[in-house]
Amino acid sequence: MKNGTLKQILLLTDGCSNKGEDPSATAALAYQQGITVNVIGILDDDQTESPDGLQEVEDIALSGGGVSQIVYSESLSQTVQMVTKQAMTQTLQGFVNKELRQILGSNQSLENLDPEKRGEIMEVVEDLGETSDLEVLVLVDTSASMNRKLPTVKEALIDLSISLNSRIGRNRFSIYSFPGKRKDIQKVFDWSPRLDTISTVFPKLTSGGITPTGPAIREAMYQFGKKSLLRSFRYEDESGIEETGN
């Protein structure tokens, strides 16, 4: 089986959106086009409870077909790579479940199989996760409150690149921040197979309290479109995986 490319948006934020369209709706739209949206909510180290705004984190990931997690910035590195990998498995599993339903009937899924068969199928899913190509667009909230967390974010992203580049499949990363100066998002780092070369410091922080999460996700979605316009004609599968006939 030849593998296609998995596409993910990884949103890193510490608060609630307050401008523009509903981010969950935009995430759902992205998911429909084969882009998974993962969200990580970052807490301050002295925050004991997650603020109400972070409920949005879970909602966006749910409608974006992705994974969400709320963490303290100290454990960001491990979380970022776990979320990314978990989302890959989830996407691939969804794809396998769909196939299973086509073969075995409408209410069959992985959980309904006995442990032995499930094991064999998970082996295939793992193989796919290891060999699939992956494109991750990292979308970083750079509103004022994120200020202190940005060095940790940068470190976590470099760490993510170490993890993913240890796989057999190829990777491409890009980083955008939001809100941008005039646009909704601003390019920080263009598509590249590695992140360990980021020397770029995140652009100057916006002082205002504007967090246009919804519009930012929409713009991020278009970045995939721009880059892979040609390819999207070839890969028509909604989950972003190409399947060939053997």
Place this chain on the structure above:
Amino acid sequence: MKMNPASKKQGIELRSGTTVRGKWHQNKYTIGRKLGAGAIGTVYLCEHNGKPAALKISEKGTSMTVEVNVLKSLKKVQGNHLGPSLLDVDDWMNPRGEVYSFYVMEYLNGETLPHFIKANDKDWLGVFMIQLLEDLDRLHQSGWIFGDLKPENLIILSPPPRIRWVDVGGTTKTGRAIKEYTEFYDRGYWGMGTRRAEPSYDLFAFVMVFLNIYYPNRFIKNGEPSEKLLFKKIDQVKDLYPYRTVLKKAVKGTYASSANMKRELITVLNVTKKRQNYHRTKKFPKTKLQLAEPGGIGILAVLYYLLSLLF
């Protein structure tokens, strides 16, 4: 740490005395005390046909399936020391109708490595190092890398004292990306290499396992180059002094196989043992000499300095 977000089920807590009956194989297990809880599930002591066993149960079906796959492959590796043997795999539906995955393994009852070393002679260090390298070599030869090597995943069974693996959930096929890791033991975290599964990945973690005995609270990156920091930490532990050259080479990723590292470790062990015995008899003159050398160099340095001032 792992997340299965699709599931809204709560983590599982079983009361002692609960009976778990498998959905597929219909085996019955009576739950005893909790042995431990990790990111993927909770392990309980249980009883089946009057015999004790360890039962791991979790709502994270897929992660459990992946672990079971590893245990099954290790079964095929000859020699039964690699991890606990797998006894049963099944699903359980609780009275509320929620389905959990579980598997049952051999129950290993022993001491942790740090605890054992604290309570016994430090000569055991070398023994466990060799034992662990032997097991790693066997695992590596069969195409697997342990991955998440840390004291929590090791246990000392005795008598005779033997180091064994209790959790092999992170075991990854050679050449792939390491599945699970813990930052302190991960060379990627220290910037000392990739997270590709290869023997040298385990050998780095191996060093950190033995360092952890002496730094129970672990330590983190401090901006100083990692190699320098780790070397310093090794040098500061007196008990590790005989092994330091081998440990440092493992940190640098010099060894392509555990067998190589084991061979050098044995050589070093034999040499130090001889030297220790030698020192015991001729201790006095040696210390004098040790002082004489830097002292002499110091005097020479001062002389040269004074001369350079003159001209």
